[in-house]
Amino acid sequence: MADNAKKPIRAFVALPLPGSVRDAIRRAQDALKAHRFKIRWVRPESIHLTLKFLGDVNPTDIDRIQTALEQAAANSGTLTLCAKGFGVFPNIRKPRVLWVGVSGDIDRLFNCQRRVEEELAQIGFPAESRRFKAHLTIGRSKGSIDGGRLMKAFEELSGIESPRFTADTVILYQSQLRPRGAVYTALRQIPLS
Numbered sequence: 001m002a003d004n005a006k007k008p009i010r011a012f013v014a015l016p017l018p019g020s021v022r023d024a025i026r027r028a029q030d031a032l033k034a035h036r037f038k039i040r041w042v043r044p045e046s047i048h049l050t051l052k053f054l055g056d057v058n059p060t061d062i063d064r065i066q067t068a069l070e071q072a073a074a075n076s077g078t079l080t081l082c083a084k085g086f087g088v089f090p091n092i093r094k095p096r097v098l099w100v101g102v103s104g105d106i107d108r109l110f111n112c113q114r115r116v117e118e119e120l121a122q123i124g125f126p127a128e129s130r131r132f133k134a135h136l137t138i139g140r141s142k143g144s145i146d147g148g149r150l151m152k153a154f155e156e157l158s159g160i161e162s163p164r165f166t167a168d169t170v171i172l173y174q175s176q177l178r179p180r181g182a183v184y185t186a187l188r189q190i191p192l193s
Contacts, residue, residue, distance in 0.1 A: 008056035010175045011187070013069065013116055014048040015167045017136070021083050022047060024162035025100060028086075029138055031160070032098070035153045039098060039139040043181055047136050049081075049102060051113045051170065054125055061123075065172055066188045068119040073170050073190045076112050079105040083136055083162035086154040092147040099135035104164065109134055112192070116170070168192050 017025075022044040029041050057065070081104035088095035102109070110132060117127045172188040 006059065008058055010177070011054040011057040011065075012050055012173055012175060013052040013054065013120075014050045014171055014173060015079075015081075016048055016169060016171055016186075017083075018165045021162040021165055024083060024160065025136065025138060028100060028157060028160045031157050032139075032153055035149070037145050037150065037153075038142040039145070040142050041139045042137055046182060046184060047138065048171075048173070048184070049134065049136060049167070051116045051132075052120060052125070052128070054120070062172070062187060064123050065120070066190065068123050069116065069170055069172060069188070069190045072112070072115040072119040073192050076115065076192045077108065078192050079109055079112065079167040080164055081105060081109065081167055082164045084160075086157065087135065088147075088150070092151060095145050095147055095150055096141050097137055098139040098141075098150075099137050102134040102136065106134065109167075112170075 025047055026044040029044070032039070033041070054065070081102055083100045084103045085101035087099050087101055089097040089099070113132045113134075117132075121127045168191060170190045170192060171186045172190075174185045174187050176183045176185070
């Protein structure tokens with residue numbers, strides 16, 4: 001039992017989404033499913049706005065991570081956001097990851113994410129080399145997808161937008177990979193104040 005307590009856990013930091021946003025994303029996924037693309041869809045209840053992927057973390061570091069996140073969240077204030085628009089990574093010629101964009105208090109969201117990066121870098125989690133792109137992953141390709149066809153589908157759905165929501169908490173999640181998809185467990189919740 002003691003050995004399991006020291007086993008590394010896979011972790012990340014994210015903003016949770018309310019049910020109204022998940023419902024809007026579910027509708028967008030359903031509309032895209034009608035186009036019969038070869039996509040493995042992310043369950044709406046698993047979708048979140050990732051601020052920082054940490055990878056394998058020693059459970060003994062959880063308290064230090066919480067303290068760093070408290071520093072990052074201090075004086076940041078809540079964020080008003082909404083899910084809107086579509087995109088892909090790495091590009092439309094080779095779409096591998098499908099996502100819904102985020103709009104609203106974007107400058108403040110970028111500032112919050114930057115502070116998370118800085119505070120976690122101080123305790124040994126290197127800053128991401130890629131520029132932060134606020135997005136909500138909704139699916140991953142299971143083969144090649146015709147980018148032109150996908151762009152047309154996105155254009156047809158351009159009016160889909162979630163209700164505005166208030167992001168007021170940063171969560172440190174554990175991610176457990178399972179055959180039916182990842183299972184996320186909130187380890188720590190830090191209010192944006």
